[in-house]
Amino acid sequence: MSSTVILERPTDDQLLKRWQLACKDDISDVVVIPNVTGQKIERFAEEPSRCADEFGRMKALMADSPYRVFVKITRNTNDIFSIQVDM
16 A cells, blocks of 8 residues: 655756656655655655755745645644645
8 A cells, every 4th residue: 555645846957866856837756655664764764854945935826726725734742733724
């Protein structure tokens, strides 16, 4: 079994190539398969945020783009996740 994660298309082409993200317009996706370690997922999860800080965010290109809503997920020191949604 695997999970497909849809995310905002990063603006850094090196990140797209490094993680082999499939892209269409302003979204990209990655397939997470069972043998992927938690450490690798954490490493991947940090990169799009750093990319947005360094290169800026992709503008929503499609009228029905999921990125017309911004979702920020953060984790505190107790490994508790919080979600912030800005419309």
